[in-house]
Structures are given as structure tokens and as C-alpha cells.
Amino acid sequence: MYADYAYLIVALPVLAFLLCLFVGWHLPRGGGFLTVLATFAGLILSLGIFSEIYPNEIIHQSMPWFANFNVGILIDPLALVMLLMVTFVVTLIHTYANGYMNGDPGAARYFAEAALFTASMLGLIYADNLLQLFIFWELVGLCSYLLIGFWYRKPSAAAAAKKAFLTTRVGDVLFLAGIILLYNNLASLNLTLAPGEYLLQFPVIYAHVAQIPADQLTLIALGLLGGAVGKSGQFPLHVWLPDAMEGPTTVSAMIHAATMVTAGVYLVARMFPLFYAAPYGLTAVAAVGAFTALFAATMGLTAFDIKRVLAFSTVSQLGFMMAGLGVGAAVGTFAVGVSIFHLIGHSFFKALLFLGAGSVIHAVNTNDMREMGGVGKYMKWTMYTMLIGSLSLAGFPLFTGFFSKDEIIVIAYEYGVMINFLPYIMLVLAAVLTAIYTFRMWFSVFTGKERSDYGKHESPMIMIGPLVILAVFAFGFGFAAQEDFYSYLDSNFEHYDVDFAQLGIIGGHVLEGHAAPEGAALEEEQGAPEVAESGHGAAGEGEEGGEGEAGEPWYIQILPIIVAIGGILLAGLFYFDKIKKFDPSQVTGDKDPIRKLLLKGYYQHEILTGWFAETVVYGTALICNMIDIKLVDGWLNWLSAWVLGFAQHIRKVQTGVVQNYVTALVLGVVVLVVVITLAMEVGLV
Amino acid sequence: MISNVISLLIAIPLLGAVVSFFAGTKAKFVALIASLIPLALSLQMYMEFDKTSKLMQFVESYDWVPSLGVKYTVGVDGIGFPLVLLSTIVSVLVIIYSWGETKKPNQYFALLLLNEVGVLGVFTSLDFFLFYIFWEIVLIPMFFLIGSWGGPRKDYAAIKFFIYTHVASLVMLLAIFALYFTYQTPEGTRTFDMLTLLAATADKTIFPTGLLNIIFAGLLLGFLVKMPAFPFHTWLPDAHVEAPTAGSVVLAALLLKMGGYGLFRVIMPMLPSVDKAFVTIIAVIAVISIVYGAFMALAQKDIKKLVAYSSVSHMGFVTLGAVAFTWMSVTGAMFQQFSHGIITCVLFMSAGTIQHVVGTRVIADLGGLADRMPKFAVLMMAGFMASLGLPGMSGFVAEFMVLTGSYATLPSYTMFVVFLSVAITAAYHLWAMQKAMFGPILKKYMNVHEPHAYELFSMAMIIVLSLIFGIQPGLITDIMGTAATQVMEPVITLTQMGVI
């Protein structure tokens, strides 16, 4: 029943967008309630669909669009959990925004854009083909552009919006190239498609991935990864994400933490069979993810803007998710479950942290943590909800982040045993840094002395409410849902004809995996059905890897706990005045090159914007312009000047003296006569 | 079913042009009516159009100069009809946009209508003689529009436009004559009939490859200059910059399409018979146009020049799709013609509105205009997004089809160059948008206000159209898809169709 109305999940926010755009100016709070209602309706529908199809059905609806393409809805476990998460988190954020944006003259525009964003994100999730996914993907990018540039009168906001759009656009171009490559490869297979089947539909792709040549698969995978890297803020296209904090905080929470940036991870998960089959596909994913996780975490250590800390943290956590998918080379589809679980958990606590930060900023009226301190005294609700979020982010035992993030580290370890330990080492280091920067932020905002004279009041209930709800999930989601979640997600690819054994051979994972005594190569191919059968069994990753939890050495099991608690303590020693032992300036001074490097964000702005965009690209444009003026247009102007100049000379013949004309005339006649006579002599005429 | 609908389509704007020339200040009403009727007619044609037929429809044929084999033959198929629709739509919107024209309005509107006559004639005529006449008719109103209503360097621009495109047309005319004098009908007479001549080019005994290569090169030059493709594009930015807004819109939306139409109608049927080197040459020209146009746009300081170069870049997709010669790419290229015709209107209208509201088009001098003209800013933003290929709007569908289709036949590294340009395209659009519209409002623009309602209306209509064709491209790609299969097959003459 609900499934028949699945299209409404997108249609209602679109309706809200139109209403807010055209009549929102006359409604209270810019018509924000419309956006909330539309999203909430989406949540209800998603829940309804969940109750209908859980645990072993999928919904697939499709209709022709134009040429060889279709539009359709595909709700499988992967899409469903994403739908639930997005509708849920975004509903809360929209509710919160009703308080946060109250009084802003552009509130109607905000809610219109937010509704459009919601629609695009949801459309992206349950698209049944890659083209449709790309379309919504771009619309999400557009909304991001509009929302980052929401305060367009601020030059920095306008610049950040442009930067975000362009940087993600670079990724999108790669994504588009990947799609085109995939389409052409599938088309050249000359498949006979059943009615209702189209080349770019996911089930069709899954079924025929194995027939595509391996080198093409790698290219396609790299293209798609390019898109994911752009959207999910992975190195080297992550530069837009910290700048994107120019938008209202709700935007940061909604787009740059909880939902939009997860689209890249979702794409890789969605196309997991292809990545799995592509040689180097998952290796690239793992490399990018692990490196980004560490790289962004180091920058998170030094930022002073509370939102930038969270932004770097988002980049870093997305790196975890990517790495989690990448190490799927070792553990198979289980990696999808692990990674998506972290994605969902992360969206809860990151939304919570951003909204908490928004609440602080709303009261304190500054983003700079150096001007805060002791805020907790005035904002108890915010402080404790944010504490839960921070603990979760840091991976403190029993919090959601602990279950999700540490699982990634564990499978990275398995990957290490089988293939390469580098991702594991990077992820563990990143986890330490995560705990440190998170609590550096929490301690310096909520505890200690008041470092400036700021606004001291708690935010209104409409803002606190969502915080509390999110805090509940940020705490409890992990242990409540972990195992069911893994088994549900593991069943995802069973609905399609995916032959992971064959894909593994193409991708070379079996060959690489043979060293593993766990026999993972064999297990991972059949792992998915097994887990599904074992249902709610305790097993998750254990069976996947071909061994129980006990298979990991004990120090690997407890290392994440040590890392989390140690990191928090370390942060406390520097920033929590009750146990403070060191001053940060003892470790690094202002002149310290490493600190400067981090503060400058590895000079990536200078390199990418300053050097690449302004020098290389714009320089090429200027050179083209020069060529155009001097050469392409130049020869034309030269020709016309030459013709005019020649005419200046030749017009002198017209002396205006009649006698000259007559002379010429007679001479002409004489010449003609001579020529004709000669010609007759010769016999030509 | 209206008989002689195409003749009516051409005659009504012509009549309107004459009437509005004598109508003084009432000219705009005359012009509006004289452009609305063809719009209604073309919509009526759309309803009656058989989307699955590869044959010419609505054909009319009368003897004109029988001794020379000249006939008045008009008709449309999937290649021409979408452009007829485009022409009638754009003409109406341009006239609405120019509602406030005060300088010699009677001549102004008469010239706009005359332009419509010319382009409609080009898109419908099936006789080379007639085709060439309409092809040249178009030059005249545009010459006067630039020359009389243009900017400071209007004389230079008008003459450059005229001579450049006219020289190319003459080369094309020579090629047409070569076709005419080489081919004899079975009855031993000469004919200008387009389809007959094109069908004959496939016959090696009549047109040996050497001769055909020369003819082909001549025709190609005529069309590429009109498109315009690198390196024959330099007349375009000058003409655009100096032309009045309506002139720019018509120039970009309709006149450039004549070149693309020529590619589909004339060049592509000959492509299988000529030297294969031409394919490489055209493909290289297309790719350079796309990338070079994008870079050039990035370097421009004048917003109108930026838009002009974006046209070069976008029209490159048409050439690319045509020469890639797959069903997908050809359909995409045809759709790109249509889509660019729509979208470029809103870009030039934006530039024109900025010019007359603010007084300058230099991007560096603008700033924060969104503050004073939010509605305009939204429309301009939508137009720019459509132009940079945002999905959901028509430009994306076209570019996607061209790229997908071209990938199958063209070497992949050339495609990656083209992909690069997609990113550059986004860059110059957003850069211009950010500089002109966002940021704090400059002091000197505090008194700037929203443009007239009719300007906003025509811009909004275009955005709506772009959305409609972006969300439901099948409305027109069905027609184009049939046409695409048709241009890749041997030409069917009117006699074979049995319509004469």
C-alpha cells in the first residue's frame, strides 16, 4: 500500500519547494512548517514501506523516460535505511531550522531551497538507475550551492558557494564520464533486455558487470569514485567542505554532515559490485578513504572555528566510511553494511553536534572557540546533548560511534592481514585524533572561564527538542541496531543476480586473498546468504571473515577503546581546567611550522585556488584570449587591412584625367586586336 | 488541418513586417499578433505531426522558374520541425521582451519579423534556390538591427558580420551550383531540388569523390561559419556585443541554428560518400570549439561576450554529435540545437537587462545586484544553471546524449578533453554570477530596480520551457530520434515519398 505512494517521498518536498518559493513570503516563518510536514510525510511513508517490505522484499517501479532511459524507484535494504535516516534527520533539522531561521528575511527562500534539497537527496537515494541518480546528485549540488550562498550579500559566502559547486563539479564530471563509459560498455554487449529493463538500471548493471572488460571496469570505477570523492569531500576534492560552513548552521548540519556528503559513500555502496569487480577499484577507495580520514583529522586539531572543527571531523569520518567500503576487498559485501552503519550513526551524532554548535552560535553570536569558554553554565541542554554527540564521535564504548567506527577499524585489520596494513594504521591514528579534537572542542566551549562577553541564554525548545531526540539516537542506535542492521544490509545484493565469486576473480581479490588462512576469499562470496540465514545471529563480521570475533587478537579488540578513552584524556589534559596539566602553547608556539601548516590546511587553498584555478586555468583562458585576438581574429583584421591598403594604392589609377582613360582604352583595344590576331594565326580561334 | 500551413507560416510574419513598418508606434501590437499566429500554427503542426514518419510532411510544391528547374518546395521533417517550433517561440518572446523599444519601433519590429521569415524559410525550404534566398534574407534585417540599434562599435560589427557570413554563403552558393550543374534528371533537365541532389551525391558515377569533396568543403564552410565553429567564430562575439538585446537573442537562438540545420540536412547525407578525413577534421573542429569556447568565455570581461563564447562552446556539441554519427549523438545534437536556442535567450536577455538597468556589462564593475533585483537574479541564475548543464533542464539532456553517443565512435581521449570543458563551463557561469549578482550591493547601484515585467515574463517563460523539455525531453526527442535514424540513411526524395 505504502509502496504505491513511494513517489510522494520526492513529490511532497517538491510541492513544498514550490509553495515556499511562491507563497512562502506570506506565511509565518517563511512557510517552514510546509517543509517540515513534507519531510515528515516522507518519514511516515518510509516507515510504512519499511514495515511492508522488511526483511526480504524490495520495491522496484519503473517507467520509460526518453530515448533509452527510464525513471524509476528502487527501494532495497540499502536505499531503505538511507531513506529512513534522511527523512528522520532532515525532519528534525527542518524543525530546528524553524527556530533558528526565525526572523531571517530570507526564511521563505531558505525553506524552499531546503525542501528542494530534501527532494533531491531522497530522489538520489531511491533512483533505480544511474542517470537518475546523477540528476538528483547534481540537484543536491545545486541546493548545496544555493544554501551555502544563502547569505549571498556576504562575499565570503558567495565565494564559498562557488567553490563548493565547482569543486564538486570536477568530481561530477568524472562521475558523468564513468556513467557514459558504463553505458557504452553495456551497450556494446548487445544485451537483449526484457521489457521494462534499461541499460543503466542498477539490477541490469549488477547482472552484467562481469561481462565488461576489466580495464574498462577500472576506468568506470575510478570515474564513479571521482564523483564520490567530490561529493563526499574526500582528498583532494575536500577543500570545499570546510568553506561550506559559510551557510546557516542548519545547512551545515543537513548538507555537510548528515546527508548530502554521504551521497558519495552511498554511490560507492550502491555500485559496490562494480567496484568489487574492478581491479584497483576498491584499493583506490580504501586509499582515498584512509588517507582522508587521517589527513582531515590533523586539520581538525588546529581549527578555531567550531563549525570548521566539525567540518574537518565530517571529512575525516567520511574517510572512515570510504575506507570501510574499500576494505571490502577483504570482507566482501559485509563492508557495505559496516560502512553504511557508520554513515547512519554518524549522521545522527554529526547532526546533533552541528545543531548543538548552531545552538551555541545562536546564543553566543560567534563561531570562534577562543571567545567562548564556560558556555555550559548557561546552556545545560546543549552541553549535555553535545557531550553525548562528542562521546559518540570519539567512539566511547557503548555509544553509537563506538559500534560503527570500531567495526570499520576491525575490518580494516582483516584487510591488513590479507592485503595491506596501511589503511588500518591510518584509521587508528585518525581515531586517536578524532577523540582529541572532539574533546578539545567540547572542553574549550563548555568548560573553563568565560573568555569574552557573549550572549548567555539557552535556545528555545523548538531547537532543543531535535537535539534531545538526536542525542537519544546518537547514544542508543549503535547497540540497539547493529546486528540486525548488518544482516539486513548483507541481504541487499541477494535480490539481484550478483555473482560475487566471479566478480572477485575479475577484480583479483581471490588471488590476493589466498594468503588469508581464514579462507575469506571463498567465504566472502557465500558470506551474504549465510548471514541472512543466520538472521539475527550474533555474527555480523565474524562469519563474514570466516572466523568469530575471537579470531582477532585481543589487543586488536580493545585497541579502539583505548584509543578513544586515551584521546579524550589527552584532550582533557590540555583543555579541561579540572585536570589541566599542559598548556597547548607549551607544545606548539605560533611560529611552529607544523602548526602553521595545519592551520593553513596544508596550503591547499593556496595550491588549489591560488595556483591551480587562478594561475593554470585562468591563465590558459587568458592565453586563449590572446590567441583569439591576435591570431584567429587577427588574420581577419589583417586581411581586411591589407585589402583596404591595396585599394588605396590601386585607386590612384583613377586619375580623373580623361586623356588617361582614353589612352588606356585605346591601348586595351590594341592589345585585344593583337592578341586575337595572334590567336587566329596560331589557329586557336 | 490547415492546407498550405508552411506558406502561411512564412507569409504571415512577412505581411506583419510590412504592416508594422507602416504602423508607427502601434508596430509592437502588429508584431505580437503577427508572431503569435505562426506560433499557433506551429503548435497546430506539432499536434498533427507524425512523430514516427521519416518522410517530409506538410509538403507544398509549385513551379517557380521552370526553365531553370527552380521550384517553390517547402516541407518539414524531424530535422526541420523542432527548429520551426523554436523559431516561432523565440520570435514571440523576443517581441515581448522588446516591448519597451522606443527608437524607431516600427522599423525595429518589422526587422524582427523579417528575421523570423528568413529563418522559417531556411528551416522549411526543400529547394536549394529557395533555401539560399532565405539564407541571405536573414542577413539583411540582422545587419540593420546591429547597424542601427547597436552599441558603440556597431558599424564595425555589422559590416564584419555581413561580410564574413556573406563570403561563406557565397562559397556555399558555388557548391550548390556545382551540385546543380553536375546532376541531370532522368529527363535531361536541371533541378535545384534539395533532396534529389542530395540523394544523387551518393552515386559515385555522377559525383566522383574528388568533385564531391570540393562541393562538400564549400557547403561545410558555409555552415561552420554560421554555427560558428572555431576558427570561424570571431564575427560572433563582435556582432553579439554590439547588437541590441533582441538582435543578440535572435542571432544566437535562431541564426546559429541555421548552420546546425545545414549540417543535418545537407552535410550528414553526404558524409558517407566523402573522404573520411573530413570526419576527423570536423571532429577536431568540434572539440576545439567546445573547449576553446569555454576557455574564451572564462577570459571575458563583458558578460555579453562571455555568453557569446558560451554559444561557440555549446554549438560545438552540435557539430560533435553530428559528426560522431551514432543515433544517440545525432539525436542529442539536434536536441542541443533546440535546447541552446531556448537557453541562450535567457542569457542574452539577462545581459541586455543588466546593460539597460545598470548601464554597464563589464563584470568587474557589477556587484550585489541580487539585493536590488531578486526576481531578476532568480531568473538569471536559473538561466545560467540551465546553460551550464544542470540536470532537470534541457541543456543537460542534450549534452548527455551527445557525450554518450559520441563516446562510442570518437577516441576516448578526445572525450576527456570535452569533459574537461564541462567543468570550465560551470566555472565561468558561476564566476560571472557571483561577481555580478552576489556580494554586498555597490553604493552606485543603490537605486537600481527590478526590470520591466515584460522582460521578466519572457525570461520566466524560457526557464519554464527549459524545465519542461528538461523533465520531459520525449516531447521533442521523439521527433528528433526519428530524424536521427533518417539522416543516417540514404536520402529519400520527394518523388520516392510520393508526396509530389
Added chain:
Amino acid sequence: MIPLELYILLASTMFTIGLYGLFTQKNGVKLMMCIELLLNSANINLVAFSAYQPNVNGQVFALFSIALAAAEAGVGFAILIALYRLYGTIDLDNINAMRW
């Protein structure tokens, strides 16, 4: 009957005189007269050939030519009068306002 050569001789003499006048004279009226000489020499030729070759085509053309000469003289003298009014002279060397 007078031999044809004599007609041709007369015609070429007239033509040469006319040509000589065109080369040497600067007065507009004299030039006009020289042009008339040229035309009439051609007329003599036409009529003569016509008479010796029995058909009337040549005479018809001669009539055309005379009519043409009359018209030309009319226009030419009108221009000369206009020039005289404007410049006060019909010396063509002084009338060169349209020269580069």
C-alpha cells in the same frame, strides 16, 4: 559604285581624328564632339557594310546608334552645363573633386 575600301578609309580617318581629339583636348564640348566623330565613324562602317552585303541589319543598328548618340549628347551637354554653373569652367582638368 564606290569601292568599300574608300568608306572604310573615310571611317578610319574620322575615327582617328576623333581619337586624336580625345587625346589632346581638355574642353568638355570638344570632347563631346570627338565622341560624336567616333560614333559616326562606326555608323558609316555599319551603313557601308549593310549596303555591300544586302541586308538592312547594319542600317537598323546605325539608326539605333544615332538615337543613342542623340541621347548621350543630351545628357552629356546637360552635365556640362551643370558643371559650368558650378565651377565656371568646362575644362575637365579642373573638375576633379571626386578624384581620390
